[in-house]
Amino acid sequence: MGENENERGNSAYGRKPFRRSPSHFTDRITANGAEGWPVEAGRYRLIASRACPWASRAVIARRLLGLEDALSLGIADPLQDDRSWRFTLDPDGRDPVLGIRFLSQAYDARASEYPGGVSVPAVVDVPSGQLVTNDYQQLTLDLATEWTALHRPGAPDLYPAALRAEMDQLMATIGRDLNNGVYKAGFATEQADYERACRALFQCWEQVSQRLAGRRYLMGDTITEADIRLFTTLVRFDVVYHGHFKCNRWKLAEDPVLWAYARDLFQTPGFGDTVDFDHIKRHYYQVHTGINPTRIVALGPDLADWLTPHHREELGGRPFGDGTPPGPVPPGEEASAAGRP
Structure with a gap:
């Protein structure tokens, strides 16, 4: 939360x-x-x-x-x-x-x-x-x-009944070790706690990367709730978690599979058009004063890289299953100009 x-x-x-x-x-x-x-x-x-x-x-x-x-x-x-x-x-x-x-x-x-x-x-x-x-x-x-x-006509099934048992288990692991793992590492006040969280995070990272090497999305050919939950951590990783939270064994941009997967989702309507990197950076760097007492906001990385080709479409798949992409972002709900690539 x-x-x-x-x-x-x-x-x-x-x-x-x-x-x-x-x-x-x-x-x-x-x-x-x-x-x-x-x-x-x-x-x-x-x-x-x-x-x-x-x-x-x-x-x-x-x-x-x-x-x-x-x-x-x-x-x-x-x-x-x-x-x-x-x-x-x-x-x-x-x-x-x-x-x-x-x-x-x-x-x-x-x-x-x-x-x-x-x-x-x-x-x-x-x-x-x-x-x-x-x-x-x-x-x-x-x-x-x-x-x-x-729901709109053509809305995807984000929580398919046939996949829920496997999804729940996968989301619980990602939630514990990745979604929450970055916080456990970033807010640690003891070296042992930090190292334990960081090791668990990157062990889960490797497992997820291997899972996605041969499939376009976490549950197969279509986007599900599991992808949403993973994406919201990955999109913040190089911007804040890598440096601010000391989760720096490697960057997202250094993992060919996860970096391509994250860019694929970012360029999918409904994902990247909700992201505001300016809000993300200012919040983490300026609210967490116990970690960053100077409140200085880091300049990088280059946001334009999120729009580079990812080639994940070569794995096939249908992002919205039998449905369709969402329409344009409603007026007044756009991310700030400073927060978009």
């Missing part, structure tokens, strides 16, 4: 290994509303940060499934303060739909006390202004399986 006040690499960590706070609000929005929140077009607002890999999963899934008209999107400033994610990118510093200045206001409207801080992605009930869920693990799966009545 998005960094909160307990995830900024400061002295609050003490000398304990990094532990990601679990999602506290785990309500689900389902087709039949059995858990209290029914799928309903226009009722909910997805709050995300383009800096956060966990939130970016939801932004990509929403684009691929064509839920833009059904589930509105609010983007928080990549730079937080002690009052949590803020809407200073919007006119008057307020989210134009919810009318709030800080995401914490939606959390406070739901509960007076809650552990784990204020995180993204978050889904807010627009009529009440209350947080519904910050369960980043379940959110995207529900978008794929519970919101089907509101």
